[in-house]
Amino acid sequence: MWVTADGRIRQELLANGRYDEARGGRESAYTGSYEVSGTRIEYVDDTGFTADGTFDGDVLHHGGYIFYRGSSNTYERNKEAWQ
Secondary structure, eight states: OEEETTSSEEEEEOTTSEEEEEETTEEEEEEEEEEEETTEEEEEETTSOEEEEEEETTEEEETTEEEEETTSHHHHHHHHHHO
């Protein structure tokens, strides 16, 4: 699970190459497939929209947002700083 520091956007990267993104109270706001190559991730949502991102350890830069691995110390530190 990848989460923005404010917890508003949550992105689950599933083992089968699919993702499910929740926004606020809207579960499955975006769904689609993804592929990881090195530190890059490429997304294709179910409507055909494409996007990409870059991993840097426990941080994912995607779509102008910074996501943190939900179970990481990096997330906990940034979550506390945001509040």
